[in-house]
Every structure is written in structure tokens, then in C-alpha cells.
Amino acid sequence: MDGILRISPYTATGNTFVVVELLRESALTDEEKSQIVIDVVGERDGVIFVERSGEGLSFRMDYFNRDGRRAAFCGNGARVFARYLRDKYGLFGDLRFETSVGFLHAIVGEEVKVEMPRPRIDREIMEVLDDVPLVGKLVIVGVPHLTFKVTHKVTYERVWTEEDLFEHLMKYAPELRRKYDANVNFYRVLATGHIKVRTYERGVERETFSCGSGVTACAYVYAMENVSSLNHSETRNGYVVHVTTRGGLLKVHFETDGLYLSGGVVNE
Numbered sequence: 001m002d003g004i005l006r007i008s009p010y011t012a013t014g015n016t017f018v019v020v021e022l023l024r025e026s027a028l029t030d031e032e033k034s035q036i037v038i039d040v041v042g043e044r045d046g047v048i049f050v051e052r053s054g055e056g057l058s059f060r061m062d063y064f065n066r067d068g069r070r071a072a073f074c075g076n077g078a079r080v081f082a083r084y085l086r087d088k089y090g091l092f093g094d095l096r097f098e099t100s101v102g103f104l105h106a107i108v109g110e111e112v113k114v115e116m117p118r119p120r121i122d123r124e125i126m127e128v129l130d131d132v133p134l135v136g137k138l139v140i141v142g143v144p145h146l147t148f149k150v151t152h153k154v155t156y157e158r159v160w161t162e163e164d165l166f167e168h169l170m171k172y173a174p175e176l177r178r179k180y181d182a183n184v185n186f187y188r189v190l191a192t193g194h195i196k197v198r199t200y201e202r203g204v205e206r207e208t209f210s211c212g213s214g215v216t217a218c219a220y221v222y223a224m225e226n227v228s229s230l231n232h233s234e235t236r237n238g239y240v241v242h243v244t245t246r247g248g249l250l251k252v253h254f255e256t257d258g259l260y261l262s263g264g265v266v267n268e
């Protein structure tokens, strides 16, 4: 494959990727893609394949986690994908692109804002972690995310600050990830309209610096529980949840035609 693959590293709010584009008119098989992922991923979180879709400058994103398996969607990966199309093909402004979960829309400027798959709450989850009862939700944003709001401060053992408890709960993420075959997110509310999210990612099998679909899942649950007009219509145009992650700030925009994710992307 040497010489026929273009390989470009990108980072989106700390979520690290390799973008791979095949520079010839044919398609890679799934086996070839998995092998390429193993060969090129290094310490990065995932690999984004850029493929042609239909006529002209139309593109499709195919996403693989660092373990060599395909995931149906990646929010930060989609922001990188759109930025790559700007860098390599000069595509600015409004774009439509294909993913495994359908066609989505992106607005590419200095920042990249991408439409997210519409979140769906699958069910409520109840777990007791180290004497701390936690009620969470399994939310599908193209891929499955457990979301747990961290609020409890007192257990039989000790009094926690929220931040310590947040840190402590991350230790249970690998177990939860296996039990539910899902990504695991803990979030806490910092201020009105501002949450902090930490995500342990399936297929990466570690905490990443940010996860776009995880951030969207938590922002969606937060907004549904806290903004009464969203509970009725889900479409209060312009409502924004600010999300602090270990890799930087992301924004989840509630707009009339759906939810969008925005934040920085760096081409290294």
C-alpha cells in the first residue's frame, strides 16, 4: 500500500486520529482497512477512511477504533473529516457527507461544526459503584453511550468532593464498558448550560481526552432534564451546552434541524 495511501494525523480537542485516503480509483476491503488501522494507528485513538461517494466532490467517512474494528460513528472524527476536506480539497462552508449512519451536514470555517446523529435514549441504568448509587442512561448517538451524572458527595466510607468522586468513578469505567458494550461517560454540572464530561471509549479501551458523541449524549440528557422547552420540542433553536473536556471546550448546539457539535481541530 506504500505510496498509494495519504496518511495525515489530526487531533480534535485531544481525541487523536489518523486520516487515511486511498489515492487510486478502487476500494479497500474491510480486512485491508483493519490491517491498515493496526499498521498506522500508533498511540492514536482511531482511523478515519476518506472515500468517494457518488459523483464529483462527494465523500464518505468510514471510522475504525484503534482496535481495528469499525464504529458506526465518531463525532470528533466527523469534525476532523470535514476539516480534512477543507485542507485537501478546499471545501468550505456547507458540506454534506456520508457516514455509516446516513448523510450528515457540516459547516466548515475556522471551527468545524458537524451535525450529529439524532440522540435516542434507549433505557435507564442503575448501578451501585462502591456504595454510590448512580442512575444513568444508555443513549445512542450513532454509537452507544452510558451517561452518569455525578452528584453524590457522601458515602459510608468518606466525604468526597465532586471532582474526587468523578476521578474515582472513572476506575469503574472498564467494567461498565464490558458489561454494556458501550462507551462510558461521567458528567457533572459546572454552571447553568455548562457541563464537564470524561469518557472511557470502547475500542480504544482507555479514557480519551474527549469524545464528541459522548459529549453530545451527556449534553442531550442534561438539556432534556433542565430546559423545559426542549422537553417539549427538542428544537429550541440556538440553545447551546458548553462542555469542558480534558482536551478542551466543545459546544453542543440545539438547532431546528438537529444537534450540532463544534470545537477546534488541529492538523499536526
Ligand SMILES: N[C@@H](CCC[C@H](N)C(=O)O)C(=O)O
Pocket: 015, 065, 071, 073, 074, 075, 076, 077, 143, 144, 183, 201, 202, 203, 204, 210, 211, 212, 213, 214
Ligand atoms: N471518539 C468518538 C467515538 C468513536 C467510537 C466509539 N469509540 C465506539 O466504539 O462507539 C467520538 O468523538 O464520537
